[in-house]
Amino acid sequence: MANYSGTVKTVKGGYHARILLVKVIVYIVCILLTIMAIAPFVIMIFNASKSRFEIQQGFLEWTDKITNKTLISLLPSKSFIQNGRYLLTSDALGLPFGRGFLNSALIAFGATILSVYFSALTAYGFAVYRFKLNKLLYGFIMLIQMVPTQVTVISFVEMMNKWGLTNSYIPFILPAIAAPGTVFFLRQYMSSALSLEMVEAGRIDGCSEFGIFNRLVLPILKPGMATMAIFAVVTNWNSYLLPTLLLDKLEMSTVPMLVDKLKGNKYSVEYGAVYWGLSLTAAPLIVFYLALSKYIIAGVALGGVKE
Amino acid sequence: MASTAKKRGKLEKNHWGYIFIAPFFLTYLIFQVVPLIDTFRYALTDAKAWYMDPEQAYNFVGIDQFKFVVQDQFFKDALWQTPLMWIMGFIPQLGFALLLAAWFTNEKIRVKGQGFFKVVFYMPNIMTAATIGALFLAFIRPNGFIHNFCVAIEYVKNEKYPIISPWFGRGIVAFINFWMWYGQTMIVLIAGILGINPSFFEAASIDGASGFQTFRKITLPLIRPIMLYSLVTSLIGGFQMFDVPNMFAVGDTHAVFGPAVSTIVMYIKRVAYSGTFSVGRACAASVILFAITAVCSLILFWAMRDRDAAKAAKAAKKRAKELAAMEGGNI
Incomplete structure (x- = not known):
C-alpha cells in the first residue's frame, strides 16, 4: 500500500x-x-418535558420577526413530572406501563431462553451425530428461514383461540423452541468452536449424551449463544402484530401494544404525555443497546456473512 | 477388533441425533406447519374468525375467496403500495450502505471514529418499530414538529398543511425503513468486504487501478452473494411490512394518510378481525403473499446469480458432453 x-x-x-x-x-x-x-x-x-401548549408552539428557538412569536424551542422544559403523571395515573390515560414492561420482559426472556437452549440442542444434534436424514433435515432448516412468518399469522391465531390460549403468553414463548435462524448460526459457530474429540472424551468418562451437551458443550457455546440471545430479546420485546391479535386485556398488554394506545384518539391532545410514553418505551432499549453495542455490532457482522 | 467395536459404539450413538433435533421439529410442526396447511385450507372456505363462529361451520367455496380478494380495491392498493414503499426505502438503504462500506474499508481515507459511527447508524434498527412509527406520527401531524417547521419557514400559511398527502405518507414510511436499516446493511457489507482476500486489492493497486475501479471490478463482484442475501431478506421483510405503516393506519382519529400507506399484512389483519371477520379471505390474501414472496425471491436469485460461475458451469458441462460423445465415438 x-x-x-x-x-x-x-x-x-x-x-x-x-x-x-x-x-x-x-x-x-x-x-x-x-x-x-x-x-x-x-x-x-x-x-x-414540555407542556401541551409549549409543544404546540414549536421546536427550535426561532422567533418570527413579524409576529414576535416563539415558533420553535429546543430547550427542555418543566412539565416532565406532570406529563409522566398524566400518562401513568390519570383517568384519561393511565396506561399500565409498569405491567407492560413486566409482560414484555416475561415474553422476551422466556422466548429467548427457550430459543437459545433448544437451538443449541438442535445444532449440536446436526453437528455431532451422523444420522441418515442429517443433511436433508438441515437443508430443510435452511429453506424454512426464507418462509415469511406473517403468512401463517391468521391461522396461528385461530389455532390458539381454539385451544383457549387467548390472553395467554404461551403462544409467544413456546413456539420460540423452533428458531431456524438461530440453529443455523449456532451450527456454523460449532464448526469452529467445538471439537469432536472432546465429545469422545466425555463419552469415555462415562457421561450421558445429554450430560455431555449440558456440562461440556454449553459452556463452550456461551459466546455464540449470547449473541443470538441479544437479538432474540430485542425481536421478542419489539413484537407487535401477534400480541395485538391474541391479547385484549389492558393489564396483559406488552410495551408495543401500549405504544399503539398512545396514538389513539382521546390521549392524542396531550402531546407531552405521548412523547413521555414513547421515551419510556425507548429508554430501556437505548440503555440495553449502548451497554451491549460492541457485541451487537459484531453479531450483525457475523450474522450477515452466512456463506 | 477394537476399531470395529468403537465404530459400532458410534453407530449406536448416532440415533441420539434424532432425539436432539426432535423438540425443534415437533415445535415447528405444531406451530408453523399446521398453521401453514390451515392457511391453504381456510383460503378455500368461507371460514369466519373463531370467536364469531366457534362451531366452525364453514363451507368449501373453491377459489371464490381468491376472486374476491383480487378484485378488492383495498387489496389492489396494498399490493402495489407495499413493494413500492419497500423499494423506495431499499434503494437509498443499499446506496448509503455501499457508499459508507466503501469509505470505511478504504485504506487511503482511514475514517476515524468508525466504531462510533457504526453504533450510531445501527441504533434505530434496535428500537421498537411501533415506537418509531408513533414518534414520526407525532412529528408530522398538525402542530407536530414538521408542521411547525413549515410554519416557521412560511411554507404553510394559516391552517393549511399541504404536505399531508398520500405520497408524503408513503415517502415517510419508506424513509423510516431506510433510516432503520441502512446501518444494518452497512455493517453486513463491511464484514463482507473485510472478508475479501487482501491480495486481490494488492494486485489491483500494483496494476494501477483507481479506487473506484477497484471497487467496481473487485469489491462489488465479490460481495455480490452478501448483497443478494441482504436484498432477499429485505424483500421478504418488506412484503411483510406492518408495524410502522400500521401506526399511520386507517380507523383512528389520526388516519393521517388514510389507506395510502396500507400494506398486505394490514389488509390481512383487517379482513380477518374486523368487518366480516372473514378468515377465509385473509388466508387467501396470505397465500397470495406467500406466492409473491416466493416468486420474487426466486427471480432475485436467478437475476443476481453469479453469471461467470454459471457460464463456467455450462461450459464445463458442454465439454464433458463433448468428451463423452468423443469417447463414445472412439469406442
Missing part, C-alpha cells in the same frame, strides 16, 4: 489534496447521518 501511494504521489501532484477533499466529504456525510440518527430521539426526550 505504501508503495502505491508513493508512486502516485510522483505521478499526480494533486493526490493528497484529493484524498483530503474525499475525507472532508466523508466526515460531513457521517456527521449529517449521525444527526439524522440521533435527532428524533433528542426531540422526543425534550418534548416529553
Whole structure:
C-alpha cells in the first residue's frame, strides 16, 4: 500500500489534496447521518418535558420577526413530572406501563431462553451425530428461514383461540423452541468452536449424551449463544402484530401494544404525555443497546456473512 | 477388533441425533406447519374468525375467496403500495450502505471514529418499530414538529398543511425503513468486504487501478452473494411490512394518510378481525403473499446469480458432453 501511494504521489501532484477533499466529504456525510440518527430521539426526550401548549408552539428557538412569536424551542422544559403523571395515573390515560414492561420482559426472556437452549440442542444434534436424514433435515432448516412468518399469522391465531390460549403468553414463548435462524448460526459457530474429540472424551468418562451437551458443550457455546440471545430479546420485546391479535386485556398488554394506545384518539391532545410514553418505551432499549453495542455490532457482522 | 467395536459404539450413538433435533421439529410442526396447511385450507372456505363462529361451520367455496380478494380495491392498493414503499426505502438503504462500506474499508481515507459511527447508524434498527412509527406520527401531524417547521419557514400559511398527502405518507414510511436499516446493511457489507482476500486489492493497486475501479471490478463482484442475501431478506421483510405503516393506519382519529400507506399484512389483519371477520379471505390474501414472496425471491436469485460461475458451469458441462460423445465415438 505504501508503495502505491508513493508512486502516485510522483505521478499526480494533486493526490493528497484529493484524498483530503474525499475525507472532508466523508466526515460531513457521517456527521449529517449521525444527526439524522440521533435527532428524533433528542426531540422526543425534550418534548416529553414540555407542556401541551409549549409543544404546540414549536421546536427550535426561532422567533418570527413579524409576529414576535416563539415558533420553535429546543430547550427542555418543566412539565416532565406532570406529563409522566398524566400518562401513568390519570383517568384519561393511565396506561399500565409498569405491567407492560413486566409482560414484555416475561415474553422476551422466556422466548429467548427457550430459543437459545433448544437451538443449541438442535445444532449440536446436526453437528455431532451422523444420522441418515442429517443433511436433508438441515437443508430443510435452511429453506424454512426464507418462509415469511406473517403468512401463517391468521391461522396461528385461530389455532390458539381454539385451544383457549387467548390472553395467554404461551403462544409467544413456546413456539420460540423452533428458531431456524438461530440453529443455523449456532451450527456454523460449532464448526469452529467445538471439537469432536472432546465429545469422545466425555463419552469415555462415562457421561450421558445429554450430560455431555449440558456440562461440556454449553459452556463452550456461551459466546455464540449470547449473541443470538441479544437479538432474540430485542425481536421478542419489539413484537407487535401477534400480541395485538391474541391479547385484549389492558393489564396483559406488552410495551408495543401500549405504544399503539398512545396514538389513539382521546390521549392524542396531550402531546407531552405521548412523547413521555414513547421515551419510556425507548429508554430501556437505548440503555440495553449502548451497554451491549460492541457485541451487537459484531453479531450483525457475523450474522450477515452466512456463506 | 477394537476399531470395529468403537465404530459400532458410534453407530449406536448416532440415533441420539434424532432425539436432539426432535423438540425443534415437533415445535415447528405444531406451530408453523399446521398453521401453514390451515392457511391453504381456510383460503378455500368461507371460514369466519373463531370467536364469531366457534362451531366452525364453514363451507368449501373453491377459489371464490381468491376472486374476491383480487378484485378488492383495498387489496389492489396494498399490493402495489407495499413493494413500492419497500423499494423506495431499499434503494437509498443499499446506496448509503455501499457508499459508507466503501469509505470505511478504504485504506487511503482511514475514517476515524468508525466504531462510533457504526453504533450510531445501527441504533434505530434496535428500537421498537411501533415506537418509531408513533414518534414520526407525532412529528408530522398538525402542530407536530414538521408542521411547525413549515410554519416557521412560511411554507404553510394559516391552517393549511399541504404536505399531508398520500405520497408524503408513503415517502415517510419508506424513509423510516431506510433510516432503520441502512446501518444494518452497512455493517453486513463491511464484514463482507473485510472478508475479501487482501491480495486481490494488492494486485489491483500494483496494476494501477483507481479506487473506484477497484471497487467496481473487485469489491462489488465479490460481495455480490452478501448483497443478494441482504436484498432477499429485505424483500421478504418488506412484503411483510406492518408495524410502522400500521401506526399511520386507517380507523383512528389520526388516519393521517388514510389507506395510502396500507400494506398486505394490514389488509390481512383487517379482513380477518374486523368487518366480516372473514378468515377465509385473509388466508387467501396470505397465500397470495406467500406466492409473491416466493416468486420474487426466486427471480432475485436467478437475476443476481453469479453469471461467470454459471457460464463456467455450462461450459464445463458442454465439454464433458463433448468428451463423452468423443469417447463414445472412439469406442
